[in-house]
Amino acid sequence: MNTLQQAIPLSERLAGFAALLREHGMKVGPAEQRDMLQAAIALGSLKLRTLDAAWRAIACSNARDWRQWPAVFEQYWLPHRIKGTVKVSGQTRPRRDLRSQVSQMHESMAGDSAPGANAHRASQASADQAGQADSDFNTLQRAQGGASLSVPDALHERSGQMWLPQELHALTQLARQIHQQLQPQATRRWQTHPQGRRLDLRQTLRRSVAHGGLPLAPAWQRKRTRPPQLFVLVDVSRSMESHAAFFLRVARALAQAAGARVFVFHVQLAEVTPLMKSDSATVQEKINAVTAGFGAGTRIAANLTAFARHHARAQLGRHARVWLMSDGFDTDEPAQLAQALQLLRGHGARLTWFHPTRQAPTSLAVRQSRALVERFIPLASLADLARAKPFLH
Numbered sequence: 001m002n003t004l005q006q007a008i009p010l011s012e013r014l015a016g017f018a019a020l021l022r023e024h025g026m027k028v029g030p031a032e033q034r035d036m037l038q039a040a041i042a043l044g045s046l047k048l049r050t051l052d053a054a055w056r057a058i059a060c061s062n063a064r065d066w067r068q069w070p071a072v073f074e075q076y077w078l079p080h081r082i083k084g085t086v087k088v089s090g091q092t093r094p095r096r097d098l099r100s101q102v103s104q105m106h107e108s109m110a111g112d113s114a115p116g117a118n119a120h121r122a123s124q125a126s127a128d129q130a131g132q133a134d135s136d137f138n139t140l141q142r143a144q145g146g147a148s149l150s151v152p153d154a155l156h157e158r159s160g161q162m163w164l165p166q167e168l169h170a171l172t173q174l175a176r177q178i179h180q181q182l183q184p185q186a187t188r189r190w191q192t193h194p195q196g197r198r199l200d201l202r203q204t205l206r207r208s209v210a211h212g213g214l215p216l217a218p219a220w221q222r223k224r225t226r227p228p229q230l231f232v233l234v235d236v237s238r239s240m241e242s243h244a245a246f247f248l249r250v251a252r253a254l255a256q257a258a259g260a261r262v263f264v265f266h267v268q269l270a271e272v273t274p275l276m277k278s279d280s281a282t283v284q285e286k287i288n289a290v291t292a293g294f295g296a297g298t299r300i301a302a303n304l305t306a307f308a309r310h311h312a313r314a315q316l317g318r319h320a321r322v323w324l325m326s327d328g329f330d331t332d333e334p335a336q337l338a339q340a341l342q343l344l345r346g347h348g349a350r351l352t353w354f355h356p357t358r359q360a361p362t363s364l365a366v367r368q369s370r371a372l373v374e375r376f377i378p379l380a381s382l383a384d385l386a387r388a389k390p391f392l393h
Contacts, residue, residue, distance in 0.1 A: 010040060017076050019165035024072055026065050032058055048077060076164070163249070167382065171253045174385055178392050179258035182321070184225035196220035228319040230260040231312055231349075235326035237266040237298035243356040243380070247325040250385065252276040260323075263311065265303040271311060298329055301336035301365070308343045318348030325354040325379070328361025338369035345372055352392070354379040 014037055021028045039054045052073055060066045074081055163171075192200055203219035211217065232251045236244045254260040255276035262276045263269055304324075308316060316322075322344060330337055344351055353376045355361055360376040370376075377388045 011037060014040070016165050020072060020076055021059055023163075023165065023168065024068060026059055027061055028059050052077075170382055171249065171385075172257060174382070174389065175250075175253035175257035178254070178389055179227065181389070181393050182227050182230070182258070184227055189224040190221040191224040192219055193222045194220065196222035198222065227258070228321050229315045229317075230254065230258050231263070231307075231315075231320065231322045232260045233263045233265060233269075233303070233307065233322065233324045233326075235266070235298060235300070235324075236264045237329075239298065239327055239329050240356070243327070246380070247354070247356075248276075250379070251325070254323075261312070261315075263307065265298075265300075267299050269303040269306050269311065298326070299332050300324075300326060300328075300330040301332040301340040304337075304340035305343060308340070308347060313347075316344065316347035316349045320347070320349040322349050322351045323354060324351060326361075327356055328353075328363045328366045330363060330365045332365070334363075334365040334368055337365040338372060341369050341372035350374050352377060354388075356380050 014033060018028045018033045018036070035058050036055050039058065040051055043050055043054065056066070056069050056073075060069055190196075190198065190200075192203060198221040200219040200221045204215050204217070207217040207219060208215045232254055234244060234247045234251050236248075240247075248264075251260070251262045255262050255273055261271065261273050263271050312320075341351060351373050353360075353373050355376060355378060357380070358378055360366070360370075360378075375391060377391065378384055379388065
């Protein structure tokens, strides 16, 4: 354990560890957490590996929990071993799951061509990627005597994807606060409210029956409001590989706390809102699969146009918020981005651009359309999101 962990009481560290286990789908409740604490007290100052075996027997209730336990345990208790280590060669199950997820994503996102061609192209692309990965892997294996250096892989490199419970809690709280400060939209409908200023005559007459026909309990109304519709568009192209996982985490929190509709795009656009709202144990691997295997360019202008004309045309109004998360690298013609943003502004939507760098994107397409973006906001950490909160309204 590091110095920081040693300074924190064991009960608090165990509470955080139990929350992390629940985040990964393990059924660890107060009873299991109490048993783990009692085991730690009983074993005393024995090695951490002894506690590892004891806690594993308490927390794991099925084969799946047993298999994923070592990675979660080292992530929380031995984080210094995660970075800079070697990864034993051999095909693993997560990589096979990754290929199937990428194949399905390619097939679902290729909606403009014939279904048969889509399936063939997706399976062929997946096979090509698998063959290339095996070739690269074998080359590294031969060069390094049976072990390969850890390669940034959406399912194997988990240092930036397995968040601690306090970080997840802080992100959820930020998403809720952002949702609360979004300016509500007044509708034409009225609703009964004790602080309303318009008399609800029908409800007042109904209440007067209990008082012999006297209006002693008047009912009041006020305008019904609803929060603005929020859309989050996340760039998952190759240039965003190191940032997409964080942006998708933020998008998921906004989908759950603010009811945002979430889209991902590279050369095409796909909605992943149901996936973002899911709380299944494998949701993080599915989120990672969204960002994996996309080596093509980024068509920001074409995807924004498709979004405005087809995916969200009925909901884009003057109270809609479109939050675009991208580094600004676009393979479309520079003038097309300004046209796409003008189309969004024509519907009345307000556009905020989140970028992973300190400086706003400087590509020619972005420079020509800066006036159409309401605000550029740097976003690379939770601290950046907290600083941006006052401007998100």
